[in-house]
Amino acid sequence: MTGVIRDVIIIGGGLAGLSAALYLGRSQRDTVLIDSGHSMAVWEPDVQNYLGFPDGISGSSLLEKGRAHVTRYGVDIIQDDIRKISKQDEIFDIQGASAQYRASRLLLATGLTHLPPEIPGVRECLGHSLFFCKDCDAYRVQGKRIVVIGANNEAAEYALAMLAYSPSVSIATNGIDARWDHIHAEWLKVYQMPVRRDRIVHVEHEDGHLRALHFEKEVRLETDAVFTTRGDVYHTGLAQGVGAELDRDGQIKVNDHMRTTVPGLYAAGCVTPANCQMVIAAGQGATAAQAINRDLFEENLRTHSLPVYEDGSRFEVRGSKVGMPTADRRMPNRSEAL
Numbered sequence: 001m002t003g004v005i006r007d008v009i010i011i012g013g014g015l016a017g018l019s020a021a022l023y024l025g026r027s028q029r030d031t032v033l034i035d036s037g038h039s040m041a042v043w044e045p046d047v048q049n050y051l052g053f054p055d056g057i058s059g060s061s062l063l064e065k066g067r068a069h070v071t072r073y074g075v076d077i078i079q080d081d082i083r084k085i086s087k088q089d090e091i092f093d094i095q096g097a098s099a100q101y102r103a104s105r106l107l108l109a110t111g112l113t114h115l116p117p118e119i120p121g122v123r124e125c126l127g128h129s130l131f132f133c134k135d136c137d138a139y140r141v142q143g144k145r146i147v148v149i150g151a152n153n154e155a156a157e158y159a160l161a162m163l164a165y166s167p168s169v170s171i172a173t174n175g176i177d178a179r180w181d182h183i184h185a186e187w188l189k190v191y192q193m194p195v196r197r198d199r200i201v202h203v204e205h206e207d208g209h210l211r212a213l214h215f216e217k218e219v220r221l222e223t224d225a226v227f228t229t230r231g232d233v234y235h236t237g238l239a240q241g242v243g244a245e246l247d248r249d250g251q252i253k254v255n256d257h258m259r260t261t262v263p264g265l266y267a268a269g270c271v272t273p274a275n276c277q278m279v280i281a282a283g284q285g286a287t288a289a290q291a292i293n294r295d296l297f298e299e300n301l302r303t304h305s306l307p308v309y310e311d312g313s314r315f316e317v318r319g320s321k322v323g324m325p326t327a328d329r330r331m332p333n334r335s336e337a338l
């Protein structure tokens with residue numbers, strides 16, 4: 001494959017990818033962010049737990065602001081769907097639906113998809129009264145009638161933890177045999193947690209705001225909010241294609257600096273074992289960017305490819321700051337050198 005080799009390509013333009021792009025742009029790295037436009041953030045109409053927005057902000061606006069912010073620092077944002085990546089001679093070849101790309105460092109910030117239960121009416125409630133994340137959304141449903149859908153230890157703990165927010169919490173296994181162990185069963189008993197075991201056939205709502213769950217045995221349970229723990233699909237296909245290891249839960253294995261098991265490949269956000277929240281994804285993106293910048297700097301030192309010294313009197317001085325390096329002062333970058 002031929003073409004310009006960029007310093008860094010980021011696949012995924014959600015919170016993790018945008019935050020990484022911001023750091024890399026400000027580190028003067030030649031950075032491209034490629035995104036297919038399906039961030040989970042758009043499902044949240046009122047983000048209340050992202051620092052700096054005391055009145056809340058919609059996930060879509062947060063992404064829009066993020067893109068505007070990143071663009072200020074020279075990062076190229078491209079809409080494309082990446083189908084395949086491979087690595088040859090330390091360079092990543094990236095095959096998109098619309099074009100091909102090359103980079104010496106690659107960050108995967110491809111996220112995950114939460115699977116809502118397949119119950120008629122549920123999808124309309126996503127982000128309004130159907131939630132996946134206790135840490136994001138429990139605060140907003142205080143004192144309401146809450147049902148946790150699930151049948152395993154995680155669901156039992158979810159429901160028990162929700163008691164801090166409301167006394168009216170119950171579990172619906174939705175027709176699945178409960179799989180929680182005896183300790184969790186004991187806790188549910190101690191806290192007298194109601195458990196409904198029949199299938200939910202229909203969700204009654206008004207404009208996405210839940211009114212009731214209808215069960216198979218013709219029970220109508222008035223409900224204000226549902227939390228579900230059904231499962232997540234991690235978008236790891238690209239990572240696996242290039243040999244990156246996954247952990248037992250199917251997330252991309254990373255170290256503390258977000259380096260994967262493949263040299264030059266990094267991952268950040270919900271596709272890793274992060275607690276999947278916006279501010280954490282953004283923090284991981286920044287961490288990955290710093291590791292990438294450091295690794296590129298070390299490569300620059302090894303290959304003598306840093307910009308060279310220039311006498312300050314020879315170029316424009318603005319205020320107390322020396323002007324930007326002139327183009328001819330830079331040592332050839334990797335793509336030019338190869």
Ligand SMILES: Cc1cc2nc3c(=O)[nH]c(=O)nc-3n(C[C@H](O)[C@H](O)[C@H](O)COP(=O)(O)OP(=O)(O)OC[C@H]3O[C@@H](n4cnc5c(N)ncnc54)[C@H](O)[C@@H]3O)c2cc1C
Binds near residue numbers: 034037137276
């Ligand atoms: C209903 C709902 C409500 C939520 N509410 C909150 C909340 O209130 N607070 C909070 O902190 N978190 C909330 N979250 C979680 C939040 O959305 C995630 O934590 C956050 O979006 C994770 O960021 P990310 O960058 O890891 O992934 P994402 O934001 O999902 O971004 C991943 C990006 O990668 C792109 N991508 C994937 N594969 C490819 C490919 N092959 N080629 C190109 N691009 C690709 C996708 O299109 C997407 O844009 C909520 C989630 C949901 C579903």
